[in-house]
Amino acid sequence: VTRLVVIGGSDAGVSACLQAREVDPAVEATMVLADDYPNYSICGLPMFLGGEVTDWHSLAHRTREELAAAGIEVRTKTRALAVDPRARTVRTAGPEGEADMPYDRLVIATGAEPVRPPIPGIDHEGVFLLHSVDDALAIDAFLATRAPERAIIVGAGYIGCEMADALTRRGLAVTLMEQAPAVLPTVDPQLGGILGERMGRQGVEVLAGVRVEAIERTRLRLRVQAAGGLRRTADMVLVVAGVRPVTDLARGLGLELGVRGAIRVGRGMQTPVPNVWAAGDCVETWHRLLRRPTYLPLGTTAHKQGRIAGENALGGGRVYEGTLGTQVVKVFDTVVGRTGLSEAEARLEGWDAVTAELTTWDHKVYYPGAQALHIRIVADRASGLLLGGQILGRQPSEVAKRVDVLAVALHHAMSVDAVSDLDLSYTPPLSSPWDPVQMATQAWRGRFPATP
């Protein structure tokens, strides 16, 4: 019987265990996690804090009973201290003390931790980071017991924007500060600008192009100082500045670290150490368009990589086909998504990337409820190769799955012209005979005609 040990209890770890059990139902799969929350959807934490998700326990993708039923032994509150690859053991420290756990195959899925930017005053009481369930419970307790009236969020990435929505729902007056020229800097500022305006209409004070210099405690409150003399006062501050890979264990094993300090792995998620694989937010991510590793810690990727690690650890030969950086976020009733590269990213790689933006309706405008979609298409000028797409629209205009249509097109290295060949669905309440994504690729071609 093969003993599979997985270190990490989130998306990659659970996916590895599940797939290993799928491939070999006899495998003994043990999952070791430092906290008490196996298989939690950390993407759902803002929705819990906003009150849309009322019971945080429901954030578990699978309950402990479901994990047990799937044949996974779960060891919570257990830290993996070190791996001995020759003895094939993991030194663990758990509720019953330290022990050596033997393995035949090991998957490292230690995930990521929030970046704590070097802002003076970040350790003041009332200043929070948000990455783990414990972080969320601490914020929720603060909201419940201190009844803060004003919050400042530093960082307007996905979680910052979601938390601006969430805290507004909880009744707080929210100021959102972002260093980049517009919120949601993972999309172009044209779309970030629209989102920022809409957040403003929901009552959020959006301050973009602002560099935070310090967080100070006044007698009763917190004051955030930004460059140029800008200051705001609030009862709580949330700092959301991205994540970095957790790699202590991997470093102890002598594993090479690559982009942004993430563990270097092969496309089969293998490490150079025999019998050791790694997956999820702690590893580099192969980018399908760039043809090289990046660092893009996302739940979707962690699931894919974990599944591959679990299969390959049991002798499989699956290859990770690469990320396109596909992401989507819902903020109030606006949905923004992207896939592939922005023009700026593609230019850095040497493509002659150009962008066309089209604003059109999500469905035939004669049918009630049509919403404007803002679609940006990036492609290579000479070849017409599609490089990326970004879409912003209101619910329910199928923004997310329209991004995915472009993602599948990118997966197959389609040209903007070939997108018009796709047989996409149409009915007047839901689309147009040319889907908006096809109108947008045609608009790109109209703006950048092929040279004969």
Place this chain on the structure above:
Amino acid sequence: VTRLVVIGGSDAGVSACLQAREVDPAVEATMVLADDYPNYSICGLPMFLGGEVTDWHSLAHRTREELAAAGIEVRTKTRALAVDPRARTVRTAGPEGEADMPYDRLVIATGAEPVRPPIPGIDHEGVFLLHSVDDALAIDAFLATRAPERAIIVGAGYIGCEMADALTRRGLAVTLMEQAPAVLPTVDPQLGGILGERMGRQGVEVLAGVRVEAIERTRLRLRVQAAGGLRRTADMVLVVAGVRPVTDLARGLGLELGVRGAIRVGRGMQTPVPNVWAAGDCVETWHRLLRRPTYLPLGTTAHKQGRIAGENALGGGRVYEGTLGTQVVKVFDTVVGRTGLSEAEARLEGWDAVTAELTTWDHKVYYPGAQALHIRIVADRASGLLLGGQILGRQPSEVAKRVDVLAVALHHAMSVDAVSDLDLSYTPPLSSPWDPVQMATQAWRGRFPATP
């Protein structure tokens, strides 16, 4: 200056004119149509009759002013009687009598007409077909002046189901009769059955497996007689039994007719007659999976084929990449879509096609508003080649664009396993880390494991 004449004023015809003008802004494009409604969205007629679209004029994809601004000369109420390919003229009969219209390049886009099944009594007053704007105006006038209370719809395809929704909205009691074992026979009866039940809950009397034998006039009403003694009485009857290609002009030109009597064309939409192309509901449709022509008259296809005909008529070399039969319909708040082949269709072609159905949530169930999606995946047992997909769900669960994700996968001949490699978007309010379509392809693989 090239003179392009297009016969037909609907999707394919307008697309041909627009693309020709795009390729060569100097082309003289003239569009000849028999009725008075250039570029109307006939897919929107049920929504007009249901009252959701209040002004039927808004059903025009483009107004006459917009067509004129695009440089298209529109000749309404003008029938094309015959083509003389040697003289390169079209004999027309219009408001000012008969004339010979010269052309350099001709596109035939004469569309389709509704099938009039040989049901005794189909010509009674109060019995309607529905395909054209005039048909819709006649029904609307009947609804307005006669205030019918009960309607019987014969045929539960896309339009039949949409009209059951529409007439229910207009306050009529509707009986929907369908010969197949379930409504919407273009999808599997498992999904048609769910749709039929939901229509029933909206007050529609759904009678599937019913063969209509006659329509009789009683003193005040219409009585529909079906096999086995079933009968229903109503104030109006709508017969929607599909369409057939309009090919009189093509036959006069000696063009070969193929599947279901549609005009045989090459994949560049060319006919064997020099300088003559044909496109839209009057021609055969190349099927990308079957690798042979079929007849699948759809607006999406007509737009694509018309665009190709217009480009190629001006010297282009575009090839129609083929249909996947992608279709979607919204009936009340339920959306049903399909792409590719059903198991039965694929088996007829020699594939060892098998289906797995998965019912799952459109997004993380912890976030409010999760809707069940019923997803059926068809693939070849030995190779795992994806052959088709069908999805049913309630609005707003992005059914249509999820069908499209599968359509793009089919376009690229992906396997069910490879669908798991797609980098699709995720946020808890809109999906899961594995999108439901990926869960469904994984469920297919779970049910039909690969043989080593």
